[in-house]
Amino acid sequence: MKNTMIKLILGLGFTALLAGCSTNKANVDSYEQIKDEGKLVVGLDDTFAPMGFRDSNGDIVGFDVDLANEVGKKLDIDVEFQAIDWALKETELKSGNIDVIWNGYTITDERKKQVDFSSSYLENSQIIIVLEDSKIQTKEDLNGKVVAAQQSSSAVDAINADESNIVDSFANQEVVLYPSNNDVFNDLASGRSEAIVVDETLGRYYMKQNADVSYRVLEDNFGEEEYAVGMRKEDDQLAEAIDKALEELKADGTFDKIYEKWFAE
Structure with a gap:
């Protein structure tokens, strides 16, 4: 029993040491x-x-x-x-x-x-992207629409910071969230969402690399920002x-x- 207790104490001490090493910065x-x-x-x-x-x-x-x-x-x-x-x-x-x-x-x-x-x-902006044949032309047209973005992204922050509380006008009064921007674009291409909000640097690069899908960027956006x-x-x-x-x-x-x-x- 005594040996078991010693081993347990040593084991706990070693675990604490490892934890300290992983967080010493x-x-x-x-x-x-x-x-x-x-x-x-x-x-x-x-x-x-x-x-x-x-x-x-x-x-x-x-x-x-x-x-x-x-x-x-x-x-x-x-x-x-x-x-x-x-x-x-x-x-x-x-x-x-x-x-x-x-x-x-x-x-x-x-x-x-x-x-x-x-x-x-580097400067950037949060742009709104729809499919080419979408009837959405302005931010106001997002009323009742399914809008997607990457979770914990500045796109979500920008939408929530909109002075008109625009998210309340979205379908189900929410932004549909995905782990990655690839998922966000796939959601739009499949028609599950009707508009997405992404960083302009990423959005324009993605559209160029995936020219098989016809996208369109609205003139409206969710603000300028900096990296x-x-x-x-x-x-x-x-x-x-x-x-x-x-x-x-x-x-x-x-x-x-x-x-x-x-x-x-």
Whole structure:
């Protein structure tokens, strides 16, 4: 019995030690530790083209991937990309499982309560997409319609922030939510939803890559916004380092080269 108790205590202690190791970046400024380890872990939604997604070979590529790698070179650290459940992105960050959220991550007032942001590096908007033959022409035409978006996305935040409380006019007074934007587009193409709201960068790239379906973008949208890197509120040094690296990449022309690669048209 005594030996069993000793083993149990040791086991619990080892479990606690592992838990501590997995979260030792939380609640502290982790930049020095990141530099010592030589690795920055980037959390992303690996279906968010063209910012960060898997290509035909299964490799993670995209605008933000290239930009993060160049920032890593400036900071003299490797960048590791970790696919996460986008609905849990802030939880993954706070727990220390990832160091930054970097994947078309929009600055919003709600997110500012949970994370700190780098300086913005790209403008975006939340566009409304319908099928080409849809009778929907304006936001007002969404009255009674089934509207879909990605769960925990800035698209949902933008819809809910609409001053007219437009979501109350949607079918069932709700936005139909899906785990990924691929699911959102598939829902529209199949006719289950009648309109979708997505980031413009993703939406226009997706439509170009899937030209077999005829989509149309409304002139109305759900507002302009900006992309930035999300960090833990304690990571002031990391924020300063990333901001400095982004400024240098814009000054030396590297940012423009990456932009041309992914947004040439």
